[in-house]
Amino acid sequence: MIQESERIQVWRRAARSTAIVGGVFTGIFVALLIANLIGSAILGPSRENKLAAMKLQVQKDPTNQTLLSEVRQLDLKIRRDRIWRLDFAHKAAHMLLASVVVLLVAGKIAYDLGKVPPRPGHATDRGEIQVKEAKRARWAVAGGLAMLAAGMTLVGMSGSVEFAQAEEAGPPFASMEERLMQWPRFRGPGGAGVSAYTNIPTSWNGKTGENILWKSPVPMSGRNSPVVWKDRIFLTGADPNVRQVYCYDAKSGQLLWKGDVPTVSAAAKLEIMEDTGYAACTAATDGRRIYAIFPTGDVAAFDFNGRRLWHKNLGVPDSSYGYASSLETYEKLVLVQYDQGDGTEGKSKVIALDGVTGRVAWEAKRTLPNSWATPVVVQVEGKPQLITLADPNMVAYSPATGEEIWRAECLGGDLAPSPIYAGGLVMAIQPYSQLVAVKPTGQGDVTKTHVAWKMEEGGPDICSPVSDGTYVYLLESADLLICCRVETGEKIYEQEIKGDFRASPSLVGDKLYVLDMKGMMRIFQAGLEFKELGKCELGEECFASPAFADGRIYIRGAANLYCIGQAQ
Amino acid sequence: MDKQEPMNRRNFLREGLWGACLAGAGTAVGLSVARGNSDNMVWQIDPYKCIACGNCATYCVLEDSAVKCVQAYAMCGYCDLCTGYLIPEPKALDTGAENELCPTGAIKRTYVEDPYYEYTIDESLCNGCGKCVKGCTVFGNGSLFLQVRHDRCKNCNECAIAAACPSQAFKRVPADRPYLLKGADNK
Helix, strand or coil, rough: CCCHHHHHHHHHHHHHHHHHHHHHHHHHHHHHHHHHHHHHHHHHHHHHHHHHHHHHHHHHHCHHHHHHHHHHHHHHHHHHHHHHHHHHHHHHHHHHHHHHHHHHHHHHHHEEEECCCCCCCCCCCHHHHHHHHHHHHHHHHHHHHHHHHHHHHHHHHCCCCCHHHHHHHCCCCCCCHHHHHECCCCCHHHHHHHHCCCCCCCCEEECECCCCECCCCCCCCCCCEEEEEEEEEEEEEEECCEEEEEEEEECCCCCEEEECCCCHHHHHCCCCCCCCCCCCCCCCCCCEEEEEEEECCCEEEEEECCCEEEEEEEECCCCCCCCCCCEEEEECCEEEECCCCCCCCCEEEEEEEEEECCCCCEECCCCCCCCCCCEEEEEEECEEEEEECCCEEEEEEECCCCCCCEEECCCCCCCCCCCCCCCCEEEEEECCCCCEECCCCCCCCCCCCCCEEEEECCCCCCCCCCECCCCEEECCCCCEEEEEEECCCEEEEEECCCCCCCCCCEEECEEEEEECCCCEEEEEEECCCCEEEEEEEECECCCCCCCCEEEEEEEEEEEEEEEEEEEC | CCCCCCHHHHHHHHHHHHHHHHHHHHHHHHHHHHHHCCCCCCEECCCCCCCCCCCHHCCCCCCCEEEEEEECCCCCCCCCCCCEEEECCCCCCCCCCCCCCCCCEEEEEEEEECCEEEEEEEECCCCCCCHHHHHHHCCCCCCEEEEEECCCCCCCCCHHHHHHCCCCCCEEEEEECCCCCCCHHCC
């Protein structure tokens, strides 16, 4: 019996010694792995930075053979070191695993062999303890029930919890009827440039303050237009480093909030021509959220209180003048026309993002080059169509699914003016060349079947057209106002009006509002005959198209946002 | 006749442990069978969304990232001045360390015929930093792009790179079609 006990003790000592060795090795390998990790985290970046600096030096001093040799040696050292560290980490991890297994197995054996059989003592009477425990349990249950009852009473008495709030908030987007009464995107509902209100001022003066309800500075510049939703006005601004969305109070002009939109490092060196700028794209709203896009490919959504809901980078767009297509919305989708490059690289597409989450709802790839026109969603025979322009096509998609409905090969060049839908025709401009009208009722390739007419006597390069359904008006950025008949495309008049124009013309009832770059609003009589009704001076440079609301015009100047209306 | 062992606490725990082990083994077998039969999804990078930000090299839970650069030979221009291989404004169009863009020397440049060179990726050296991808995409044909290599990827439920991806280029794809290859979608 004694021999048996001694034999067990020998085994126990052996197991304990093995466990100690396993533990020591475990500690050593852990320490080595940590040292390896720290070494690669500290040494790696510093050496890489040094190498990068030396490479730059080589470019400046290409004849310096010593430096060249040092660069190559350091480069080799970095690569060798990385491979060695990876290999070491791999092997040390396996050794660590083996050590841990040895430690655990030997430790368990040593523990089992050292166990002493239990020697139960006298049994104690647990009766009294159990009575006490039962008493405490009863009190605990009673206390819990009392707290539950108190909580339910409080909830019942409060009466202020409105469980129907979520239902009352309605769908995640405003109805079409609501949108028609607002200015939710570039050039208002459907991108038509037509005001839903006719009680718009016809006289103001920025210098004297006549009919200027308020004027607020805009923190950062941008050539995008105001977007209006009830008592909120939205703008965006940017420079090469910062992108922001602004929300103003329509009553006071106070800047309520500004939201930053981040970007990725790839966009840091983006260079954009001055005429386009870093905030050319107009924001859009679905009545619940405001969406903004920038030429860096960054799209962001904010709620009306300025909380950023999501941000997404679509990849830095390859656009020769800088990306400038504004956003459109359909129900809760944000529609982005993302045409890039020369069209052969497969980079161009139309993207629909879910406005609530920012996720891609659908994507329609297209082999079309970069364009600058803004897509429009229009209702054709009760069904929605998303109309897009890019050389050489006018393409219509279903805004809900991205399925292509029709396309017409009828355009060319760098397309910046956006399309409009009026009088049953989709009209688009080919800069310096023509105005084309297409019946949007076809399917597939409608080039030979649905092109209604072409007015081939020139066309604006920047400004979009506007139409009341009977006449369509074109504004050339030099100084020409052209009027054509929608039904036939026949040119009715072409009138020289002095000025330079970037903002697109707008229609208010039977009046045509045209804003020149000096901030002078020219008001003309719409219709068969050219007739100038008046001029209103703002006193500040203007590039953006104005926005119209009930009794008001919002104009973005180079540095300020103006609200024009009659004081009540 | 065997005497039946009384059920005390120790026996109960032992029996319970055995039962739990058996249940665990059964569950493991069941899950592996179910996994074999179901449509598995794995992580992959959409090369058209990828902006080669460099996060793939640093955010992967593996020390050596599971994301590697791949070469679409059909798209490659086999250029002498390869902007995926050489730094901007290189001193010379050669394999000198001072001219190479790749920090780990994972791209092999092989002469084909004047003036063409073939570029091959050594995956064991590539760390997925995407510097070559950016160079090739911005100035070249875009034949170099990043993909998650499934012989390395642990297919984590919540991929650390996907969570850090600024362009949301990471997506779940069926395991039987685990790669999103540039050029292949146009065929």
